Amino acid sequence: MALYFVTGKGGVGKTRYSVLLSQKMKKAELAELSQALQSEAEKFKLSLSTIHSFSKETLGETFLKKSLRIPFLSHWISQSKIFQTLFQLAPNLYELLLLRQWIQIAENKDLIVDAPSSGHFIALLEAAKAAKEMFDGGSLHKLADEILKYFQKANTTSVFIVSLPETSALEESTAIEENLRKNYPKMRIQKILNRKHIAPPKELELSKNMQQLAYDRPKLEDERIFSYTFDQILEEGAVTL
Amino acid sequence: MKIQFIWGPGGVGKSHLSILQAYQSTYASTALFTLDPSRRLFDLLQISREKTRVDVKLKNKKFFLCGLEATQLFEELSQKSIANAKVRIFYEQMVKGLQEFREYLSLIQLSDEINKSTYERLVIDTPPLQEAFGLQRAMNNLQSFFSQSLIQFALKGQQAKILHSTMKHAFELSRVFIGKKSAERVFEFLEWLGTHADRFQKAADQLTKLSYSEETEHLFVLSPETAFVRLEDIQKLSKPFKNISFVINRSVFDEKIPDENDSFCNEMREFKNLESKLIQDLKRLFPKSEISRLPYQLMGDDTEEELIRFSESRMTKVDVPKST
Incomplete structure (x- = not known):
């Protein structure tokens, strides 16, 4: 059972890819931060398996329950202004707790995470390292350690980096890949090219603009992706993997 | 100073639209600020991310570019105490x-820059929508x-x-x-x-007043594929704003699509349907807002030539479709 992250530049189709991946991995569950999976699935009239979405409040309270082991006290503290403020002020705390939740689920089932875009995704993974450096002791330090150990094990985590055949998306994918290979050598990385365009087989009557999009765009895309390798290339409009 | 915020989900062309707005500005002096931590504007304008404040010249147009950045603020704050x-x-x-916290800080910086600024026109590029909520929360909550x-x-x-x-x-x-x-x-x-x-606290008050003012424009950039759930997000985000307008980038509405069954025609037809629905939804949710469109153009190389061509594009206003 493993954790599968889907990331890439904003707007490349992470949510779409997460939905399609869950259709292929029938027993996998999904997780997200942005409440977009359901509406994406509806476009294809698909029903999705469990979607996990954790609010800060839920995570905070669950964490307290585990740390303090006294349910009513945890609830009371989690409602207090002080705790809420501390929670807000603690860097990386939300990210740490999220990672921990996802890892816990992935210990029993395959979990596909519709992750944030590039920079935020890297920052999310880094939360554990940062927490370990910032906090010299305490339960968060311990938690950060556990998370880092998980990412350092083989066969626990895969990352799908989704890109478009556009310069900025391609460059950003390369940057994420380099970062992951350097910092998380045990993670399995797969590179996905989304929305590759194919020229129409016939000559069509189109405006100048549309002509360029129909016939020039596929050729330009081929040139742009020439020096890149992908594990999978999805054509524009693909509805299965 | 006339201020315009540019908002939008990731991948719709918000960064390009921000540059277009600065480029097409008819004011004597224009500044373009970015709150987006990815600093995409700098990449598009082929300016090193090491710089934070630059005078930009694009063809014969000039504007000032400023990336708002928390570490600079720290240096300033440290000077005080x-x-x-x-x-x-x-x-x-x-x-x-x-x-x-980054959002709070970038807003404070924004407030400082606005106070210092002598530009007649200020275009403000924001982070992608999901993150922009944090900004708005920060604006509303900065004081609290x-x-x-x-x-x-x-x-x-x-x-x-x-x-x-x-x-x-x-x-x-x-x-x-x-x-x-x-x-x-x-x-x-x-x-x-x-x-x-x-x-x-002063910064929070100032920004809140500014962004909710009738003088301040808020332009939301969308594309035909923008999901309805994003419109609901936009409704929430824009509730306190007085002056809201929309631009649909990658518009195909005026295009005639042949009745063929290849992936290109299918894609364009789908876009056209989505765009039609999007406009109906916008008119319903934001009846007082102006809606414009920018035609779908060949892009993706991120060259200066491409950027200038885009920045010179004309936005055309949308007529309400006759069928509802």
């Missing part, structure tokens, strides 16, 4: 690790963040006995989670931050 090395480290971690938070406790703690004991409990609680030394650092940091509370 010296932050020791521990506080500095904690500040850097807060900036890296806490998106909301500082007035209700532990910073006030830290300041008053020395004076009031009750508050002091609350501080003590908070300290004990945090020790359990983050260790003794870290807890001390957190409170030192809060104390330091507290010395700037006034400034932050």
Whole structure:
């Protein structure tokens, strides 16, 4: 059972890819931060398996329950202004707790995470390292350690980096890949090219603009992706993997 | 100074639209600020990300580009009251690790820049929509963040006995989670931050007033594929704004698509349907807002030539479709 992250530049189709991946991995569950999976699935009239979405409040309270082991006290503290403020002020705390939740689920089932875009995704993974450096002791330090150990094990985590055949998306994918290979050598990385365009087989009557999009765009895309390798290339409009 | 905020989901061309707005500005002097931590504008304009303030010349158009950045702010704040090395480290971690904190800081910087600015026109590029919520929350909550938070406790703690004991409990609680030394650092940091509370509160007030003013324009960039759920997000985000308009980038509405069954024609037909629905939804949810469109153009190389061509595109206003 493993954790599968889907990331890439904003707007490349992470949510779409997460939905399609869950259709292929029938027993996998999904997780997200942005409440977009359901509406994406509806476009294809698909029903999705469990979607996990954790609010800060839920995570905070669950964490307290585990740390303090006294349910009513945890609830009371989690409602207090002080705790809420501390929670807000603690860097990386939300990210740490999220990672921990996802890892816990992935210990029993395959979990596909519709992750944030590039920079935020890297920052999310880094939360554990940062927490370990910032906090010299305490339960968060311990938690950060556990998370880092998980990412350092083989066969626990895969990352799908989704890109478009556009310069900025391609460059950003390369940057994420380099970062992951350097910092998380045990993670399995797969590179996905989304929305590759194919020229129409016939000559069509189109405006100048549309002509360029129909016939020039596929050729330009081929040139742009020439020096890149992908594990999978999805054509524009693909509805299965 | 005429201010315009540019909002939008990721991948719709918000960065391009921000540059277009600055490029097409008819004011004597124009500035383009970016709150987007990805600094996409700098990449598009082929300016090194090491720079934060640059005079840009694109063909024969000039504007000032400024990336708002938390570490600069730290240097300024440190000049007012010296932050020791521990506080500095904690500040850097807060900036890296806490998106909301970054947002508060970038807003404070924005407020400072607006006060300093002598430009007639100011275009402000924001982070992608999901993150922009944090900005709006920050704008709404900046004041309460500082007035209700532990910073006030830290300041008053020395004076009031009750508050002091609350501080003590908070300290004990945090020790359990983050260790003794870290807890001390957190409170030192809060104390330091507290010395700037006034400034932050003033910035919050100013920005709130500014963004909710009728003089300030808010342009939302969308594409035909923008999901309905995003429109609901936009409704929430834009509730306090008075002057809202929309531009649909990658519009195909005026195009005639042949009745063929290849992937290109299918894609364009799908876009056309989606765009039609999008316009209907926009008219329904935002009846007073102006809607424009920019035609779908060949893009993707990120060259200067491509950028100039895009920046010279004309936005055309949308007529309400006859069928509903």
